[in-house]
Amino acid sequence: MYGRLDAEKSDIGAVRARLMGSSVDGAEARRARDAEIARLDRALGRLQLAERSLCFGRLDSSAGESLHIGRVGLRSESGEILLVDWRAEASRPFYAATLASPLGVRRRRHVRVEARRIVDVSDEILDGSIPTAMDAVGDGPLVSALSGARTGRMREAATTLQREQDDVVRSEHRGVMVVDGGPGTGKTIVALHRAAYVLYAFPTIAERGVLVFGPNRRFLAYISEVLPSLGENDVELATAPDLVGVEATRSEPDAVARAKGRRSFGDALARMVQERQPHGVALRLTTAHGQVVLDASRVDAARRSALQGGIGHNRARNLFLEHVVDDLVNELEQQTAKEISDFEDELKDIGVDLDRMFARRPGDHEPDDIESSSDGLDIDWDRIRDDLLGDAGIDRIVSGAWPRLRAEDVLRELLTDPDALARAMPELSGEHIASIGSEAEKGWSRADLAALDEARALIDGPVETTYGHVVVDEAQQLSEMEWRMLMRRCPSRSMTIVGDLAQAGPTTTITGWEDALEPFVAGRYAHHTLTVNYRTTAEILDAAMPLLARIAPSQRISYSIRHGGAPTYLTVADTDVNAALDDLVARFRNEHPDDLVGIIAATRRVPGIEGGSLGDGAVVVPAPDARGLEFGAVIIVDPDEIEGESDAGLRDLYVAQTRATKRLITLTITSADAAVLPG
Numbered sequence: 001m002y003g004r005l006d007a008e009k010s011d012i013g014a015v016r017a018r019l020m021g022s023s024v025d026g027a028e029a030r031r032a033r034d035a036e037i038a039r040l041d042r043a044l045g046r047l048q049l050a051e052r053s054l055c056f057g058r059l060d061s062s063a064g065e066s067l068h069i070g071r072v073g074l075r076s077e078s079g080e081i082l083l084v085d086w087r088a089e090a091s092r093p094f095y096a097a098t099l100a101s102p103l104g105v106r107r108r109r110h111v112r113v114e115a116r117r118i119v120d121v122s123d124e125i126l127d128g129s130i131p132t133a134m135d136a137v138g139d140g141p142l143v144s145a146l147s148g149a150r151t152g153r154m155r156e157a158a159t160t161l162q163r164e165q166d167d168v169v170r171s172e173h174r175g176v177m178v179v180d181g182g183p184g185t186g187k188t189i190v191a192l193h194r195a196a197y198v199l200y201a202f203p204t205i206a207e208r209g210v211l212v213f214g215p216n217r218r219f220l221a222y223i224s225e226v227l228p229s230l231g232e233n234d235v236e237l238a239t240a241p242d243l244v245g246v247e248a249t250r251s252e253p254d255a256v257a258r259a260k261g262r263r264s265f266g267d268a269l270a271r272m273v274q275e276r277q278p279h280g281v282a283l284r285l286t287t288a289h290g291q292v293v294l295d296a297s298r299v300d301a302a303r304r305s306a307l308q309g310g311i312g313h314n315r316a317r318n319l320f321l322e323h324v325v326d327d328l329v330n331e332l333e334q335q336t337a338k339e340i341s342d343f344e345d346e347l348k349d350i351g352v353d354l355d356r357m358f359a360r361r362p363g364d365h366e367p368d369d370i371e372s373s374s375d376g377l378d379i380d381w382d383r384i385r386d387d388l389l390g391d392a393g394i395d396r397i398v399s400g401a402w403p404r405l406r407a408e409d410v411l412r413e414l415l416t417d418p419d420a421l422a423r424a425m426p427e428l429s430g431e432h433i434a435s436i437g438s439e440a441e442k443g444w445s446r447a448d449l450a451a452l453d454e455a456r457a458l459i460d461g462p463v464e465t466t467y468g469h470v471v472v473d474e475a476q477q478l479s480e481m482e483w484r485m486l487m488r489r490c491p492s493r494s495m496t497i498v499g500d501l502a503q504a505g506p507t508t509t510i511t512g513w514e515d516a517l518e519p520f521v522a523g524r525y526a527h528h529t530l531t532v533n534y535r536t537t538a539e540i541l542d543a544a545m546p547l548l549a550r551i552a553p554s555q556r557i558s559y560s561i562r563h564g565g566a567p568t569y570l571t572v573a574d575t576d577v578n579a580a581l582d583d584l585v586a587r588f589r590n591e592h593p594d595d596l597v598g599i600i601a602a603t604r605r606v607p608g609i610e611g612g613s614l615g616d617g618a619v620v621v622p623a624p625d626a627r628g629l630e631f632g633a634v635i636i637v638d639p640d641e642i643e644g645e646s647d648a649g650l651r652d653l654y655v656a657q658t659r660a661t662k663r664l665i666t667l668t669i670t671s672a673d674a675a676v677l678p679g
């Protein structure tokens with residue numbers, strides 16, 4: 001297989017070199033050549049990424065046929081199949097076969113390859129037959145993957161995707177799919193493998209781009225290596241600031257962020273923009289050709305037809321200008337015709353007959369021209385229309401009724417208009433409303449970003465960059481306005497949405513998936529729930545259950561497949577926290593040198609801990625940012641402080657309790673000397 005991999009790489013390299021060296025005539029041909037070279041580069045990149053564990057599985061059927069499964073598909077020179085891509089239909093039994101339903105598979109083999117050598121083989125016999133000397137039945141690769149060290153970067157799991165996960169990854173559903181489940185059930189793993197599957201199996205969707213949206217950059221860094229290691233580099237990873245192209249530089253009270261995240265805030269923006277469009281007013285237009293007043297009903301009709309295409313306030317303004325100028329020219333034409341005929345009548349009254357004066361002698365052609373001379377034949381109305389479209393005076397009058405706007409200005413205007421805010425956010429106190437205004441000049445907050453995106457859509461029209469498929473991770477975090485921001489980027493509504501409502505943060509405004517999706521795909525989405533926890537041991541999960549019972553009593557409880565030590569609870573004096581952490585980290589790292597320790601604390605406590613002398617074996621994470629992350633060991637510092645820090649404090653604590661793969665330690669802080677240091 002590696003021989004064929006090398007041969008394919010060098011074949012592609014040769015074609016590429018030939019193309020580079022060939023001469024092309026004209027821009028069209030050059031574009032076609034560049035596109036072909038880019039395609040070859042992508043194919044080459046994919047083959048290079050397949051180098052690491054090229055083949056990781058093998059299926060042997062009860063009928064004696066076998067199939068190798070790996071990162072890419074490969075054929076021999078004579079065309080027979082050597083290796084099947086893990087996403088191909090033929091690979092499905094590798095993930096779907098079970099003891100209860102072996103799908104014709106006798107043996108499923110996991111192969112581990114390092115530096116092109118097989119270093120481990122592990123078999124499962126699925127059809128009930130007796131293992132032979134040729135079978136290597138032992139501890140499964142899933143268990144070894146799960147108990148492996150956590151180094152701060154998520155790893156792909158194409159080799160060990162489990163059946164309930166694989167059903168989602170390989171689903172034929174092309175619309176919106178929601179995947180929920182408790183912490184550690186593999187929602188992120190499923191979402192990322194789904195992205196890889198979409199790229200492979202739905203080429204027309206993939207062509208339009210795939211976006212993976214995550215809550216913050218720390219999380220994106222954590223998952224950043226999964227897709228490349230699956231051979232997929234054509235996926236964009238983004239957070240809200242990336243999508244909007246603006247950084248959030250200011251924090252604000254959760255209640256304010258929540259209010260800004262509601263639909264009603266978007267509606268207030270829309271009203272603000274509508275108020276900058278003419279409603280029920282007449283337009284007085286003065287031109288070199290005369291003065292015209294367009295009455296309110298014609299102005300309203302022009303406004304309605306300009307807005308019909310949903311192209312945004314500024315571009316609709318240009319259409320409005322065109323409608324106004326059309327009406328204006330019609331009006332001028334009629335005025336002129338009337339003036340000429342009035343003039344003729346006056347002349348007739350004093351005995352002058354224009355028709356007779358201009359009449360040609362008998363024998364001349366085109367008697368019609370004589371008729372039309374009185375209709376203003378010499379006036380080129382098309383040219384006048386063009387002139388008026390570029391006329392600064394008309395532009396000024398239209399701008400008075402329909403000004404060009406900037407999204408930033410409109411949002412600032414709303415944020416500094418206490419009356420409009422009070423109408424849009426009836427739940428906020430006067431104090432909060434006032435604070436919004438005084439903070440607005442100091443930069444944007446996180447919640448402002450979605451509002452800015454909304455204002456841009458209203459003013460500048462649909463976003464330019466859209467995607468064929470959008471994956472949303474930690475989706476419980478999104479506000480209604482953020483849902484709109486994402487939907488705007490996925491007009492085809494092909495999405496994979498993963499999240500866990502029990503882990504929702506303080507600024508979430510939705511209460512359920514139906515609530516979130518109803519405005520976009522009411523009732524038309526698939527829903528899956530994952531049930532097995534692959535992260536924490538059963539002991540750690542058990543310790544988190546009382547909290548889950550308080551947060552989401554109706555949530556189906558997941559179960560863990562691994563066991564380990566019971567969580568530890570310690571008490572230390574405030575002044576000894578850093579010394580205790582040093583000690584705990586050192587002890588854990590001694591036993592598990594490659595495993596990262598996550599120290600999770602209330603946001604306000606983080607700087608104090610970071611100021612300590614922790615080595616690189618540990619990272620300090622503010623509790624609200626711990627969503628989605630995972631560590632070998634987790635030390636929770638002062639759970640009460642985490643719980644009390646925000647409206648979502650209890651859920652933050654639940655998230656913190658479910659991040660560890662091996663050990664969970666909780667440090668309670670006391671100012672008394674009675675603290676018990678870990679002994």
Ligand SMILES: Nc1ncnc2c1ncn2[C@@H]1O[C@H](COP(=O)(O)OP(=O)(O)OP(=O)(O)O)[C@@H](O)[C@H]1O
Binds near residue numbers: 142154162189500
């Ligand atoms: N099939 C699998 N094979 C190997 N590892 C897996 C598999 N499924 C999940 N895992 C591992 O289990 C851990 C938890 O998975 P993941 O982070 O996707 O869960 P999650 O449901 O997104 O969790 P949370 O809700 O806490 O963010 C990760 O380390 C992941 O790599």
